[in-house]
Amino acid sequence: MHVKRFKDAQPYEAPNHRECFGLRLQGFEEGGPENQWIGFSQFLPGGGAGPDSTPFEKVYVVLEGEMTVEIDGQETMLGKFDSCTIAPGEVRLLTNKTNLTAQMLVVIPYPPET
Template sequence: MHVMCFDQAPSYHADGHFRMSMRQLQGKQAGPSDIVWIGLSIIEPGGGTVVSAARVEKFYVVVEGALEVSAQIDDSPPTVAVLGVLDSCRIAPGETRRLHNRSDQLCKVMLVMPN
């Protein structure tokens, strides 16, 4: 078993992310993992990401607050959803996504993605 306490979880920065802090909870610098790594983002009001796509799938789970997620594949119309506590979504490989905290409260979002 590998335990990582939140106050010891490594912080990290990702380009295109603003007004948010991020921690690696498991995998990467937070410890061993064969398949995925898990992160937690704390998004301030008005914070989020720019529009971007990744080569791998991503899963988001809201653990506090509300998060607007916009996603689009190729030339299809964009899909927009507001996720609340324990709502989740999958972003497919190559699908563009934008995260935005439109509320006046912090939003905490768990991220799970392949190593």
């Protein structure tokens, strides 16, 4: 078992994110998960990510607040404990359209080795 305390999580900057503070909860470390990493993202009001896509799928789980996910012009609001999977190559736009901070878990496979 690999335990990492929240107090030991390190910040990271995700490309094309705005008004977002990310912490890496698991991954990219000795003894950590081998297939994916887990991020904890905190989006301020008006914050978000994209539009962009990745060549691998992602899973988002909203822990607090609300996040709007837009794909192909269709908006879906995710509330507390709602989740979604973003398919490889799917262009998404994330936005916190509320006046409260939103918190999300992000599960992402490691990028392919080059």
